[in-house]
Amino acid sequence: MQIKLKVFRYLPHTGKKPHYDTYEMEVDPNERVLDVLEQVRADSDPSLGYRRSCAHGVCGSDAMRINGRNMLACKVLVKDLNSTQITVEPILGLKVLRDLIVDMEPFFDHFRSVMPYFVNDDPIPEDGKERLQSPAQRERFDDTTKCILCAACTTSCPSFWANGKYVGPAAIVNAHRFIFDSRDTAAAERLEVLNEDSGVWRCRTAFNCTEACPRDIEITKAIAEVKQVIYSGKIE
Amino acid sequence: MSNLKTTLTGYASYRGKEGHYSFILHRITGLGTALFLIIHILDTSFVYFFPDLYQHAISLYRSTLFGIAEVGLVFCVFFHGVNGLRVAFFDLIAPRLWSVPKQRFSTKITLLITLLMWVPASAIMLYNMLYHNFGWFGG
Ligand code: SF4
Ligand code: FES
Numbered sequence: 001m002q003i004k005l006k007v008f009r010y011l012p013h014t015g016k017k018p019h020y021d022t023y024e025m026e027v028d029p030n031e032r033v034l035d036v037l038e039q040v041r042a043d044s045d046p047s048l049g050y051r052r053s054c055a056h057g058v059c060g061s062d063a064m065r066i067n068g069r070n071m072l073a074c075k076v077l078v079k080d081l082n083s084t085q086i087t088v089e090p091i092l093g094l095k096v097l098r099d100l101i102v103d104m105e106p107f108f109d110h111f112r113s114v115m116p117y118f119v120n121d122d123p124i125p126e127d128g129k130e131r132l133q134s135p136a137q138r139e140r141f142d143d144t145t146k147c148i149l150c151a152a153c154t155t156s157c158p159s160f161w162a163n164g165k166y167v168g169p170a171a172i173v174n175a176h177r178f179i180f181d182s183r184d185t186a187a188a189e190r191l192e193v194l195n196e197d198s199g200v201w202r203c204r205t206a207f208n209c210t211e212a213c214p215r216d217i218e219i220t221k222a223i224a225e226v227k228q229v230i231y232s233g234k235i236e
Numbered sequence: 237m238s239n240l241k242t243t244l245t246g247y248a249s250y251r252g253k254e255g256h257y258s259f260i261l262h263r264i265t266g267l268g269t270a271l272f273l274i275i276h277i278l279d280t281s282f283v284y285f286f287p288d289l290y291q292h293a294i295s296l297y298r299s300t301l302f303g304i305a306e307v308g309l310v311f312c313v314f315f316h317g318v319n320g321l322r323v324a325f326f327d328l329i330a331p332r333l334w335s336v337p338k339q340r341f342s343t344k345i346t347l348l349i350t351l352l353m354w355v356p357a358s359a360i361m362l363y364n365m366l367y368h369n370f371g372w373f374g375g
Contacts, residue, residue: 048359068251122341158259161246162239204262205323207255207339224331231328 001029001084005036008089010096011047018096020087021045029079033066033086037073037100049099057214060150065089069154069211090123091155093164098147107151110167111188114175114193124183131183139179144173146215153209153219158204166202167194168217169209176222191230200227244249254343268312303365309357314357315350322346 003025010018023044027036034052041048041091044189051061055074067087078086094102125131147170154160154168179187194200200223209219229235247260282290296302322342326333333342368375 011371065250068249092250093242156250156252158246158256161243164239204259205255205327205334206252206259207334208250208252208259210334210336210339211253211255218335221331221334224327224334227327228331 001027001078002096003027003036003078003084003086005040006085006087007037007040007048007099009048011049011098012142020116027078029077031078032074032076033071033076033094034073034226035061035086036078036086049101051101051220058148060148060214063091063150063152063155063214065091070156070208072152072214075214084093089202091151091158091169091229093155093161096152102155104151104200106164107154107170108149108170110154110171111149111174113167114190115186116171116178118172118178118181119184122185133182137182140182141177143217144177145171146217148176148215150173150214152212152214153217156212156224157203158208159204163198163202165198167198167200169203169223170221172203172223172226173219176226179226179229187235194226195230200230203227251285255342258319258343258346261315262323265312265316265319268309269316272309272312291309293318298368300365300369303361303369310357311350311354313346314353318349319346 005025006020007023008018009021009201010016023040025036025039029040034055037048037050050064050073052074053059053061057072057075060072063070064073065071065088066076067081067083067085070091071089088100090096090100090102094104094107097103120131142175151170152234153173154170157166157169159163160166160168172194175190178184203220203223205220205224207220210217210221214220250256251258277295279290282288282293326339326342333339363373366372
């Protein structure tokens with residue numbers, strides 16, 4: 001099929017202002033938007049910048065705004081956009097470094113701020129093996145283990161657009177994964193970070209994060225659960 | 237990009253689903269209600285400070301323009317109230333309701349409840365305005 005691809009362009013070293021380039025091209029409807037970008041880079045403009053690695057929805061490096069909505073370019077087929085016009089822009093709220101590439105550092109700073117790793121300094125169990133957990137206890141945080149840190153959620157959030165200090169949905173999802181892990185012992189520290197002005201209370205439940213997540217994580221629900229733990233003092 | 241520019245770009249151009257538009261409507265109706273409250277506090281304070289101006293303010297309220305604005309105000313109050321209850325209930329009492337289908341459905345129901353309250357209320361208000369300001373219906 002014939003499509004018109006409009007891509008946000010910004011190459012700081014050229015001194016040109018941010019603008020859009022348009023490419024008319026013939027593509028297979030079963031191709032993904034990532035394939036279309038690869039085609040542009042191969043055939044028309046090798047300077048086009050974007051991140052990608054796995055090309056299979058696993059690494060989380062190619063989140064971008066496609067026709068106005070955050071998605072992974074490697075997970076969306078051209079035919080599923082139901083349009084012959086495709087507009088591709090960088091995710092919103094992080095500084096654009098080049099074309100579709102944004103500075104992810106502030107995003108990872110927020111991620112790091114919630115201690116996204118397992119903490120338990122208790123002596124290892126007597127048998128010297130694992131810290132046991134029942135299937136139900138494991139199930140409790142299963143949903144939030146699926147995050148690939150693509151930032152589609154955080155950069156779709158109106159609260160994050162307004163204030164980059166907000167830790168954002170992705171950081172809360174990753175905090176949730178450990179707060180509800182029965183083997184972890186650092187929930188209190190994480191909840192302290194999330195109870196600050198830049199924490200969970202900035203979530204206004206706009207729901208863009210949940211709609212944008214390529215892993216179908218129920219993000220708004222996870223955030224509400226963390227809010228509940230903070231005001232009830234109980235992890236259930 | 238400044239935060240304000242990013243925010244406005246996002247509000248206007250991000251193609252979110254029901255939640256995005258419900259969030260924006262909640263903001264706008266909140267601002268509308270707040271604006272009215274500020275004006276209302278000011279004009280009521282005239283009773284004490286400038287009684288003559290107060291009379292003037294009241295007659296302004298009876299004007300057609302304010303009558304129409306009031307119909308909008310009532311929408312703002314109804315939507316902001318109903319949606320606020322929805323969000324508070326989901327977020328504070330039943331987080332499990334934050335699933336994609338339930339959330340989408342609930343935003344539509346919120347709008348429906350708002351309209352069910354607003355349409356009759358605005359009919360009464362418009363009737364009164366036409367009666368008093370234009371002499372319709374034998375007024
Ligand atoms: S929660 Fe979903 S949208 Fe957010 S960073 Fe993780 S995978 Fe991406
Ligand atoms: S390239 Fe790895 S998730 Fe898309």
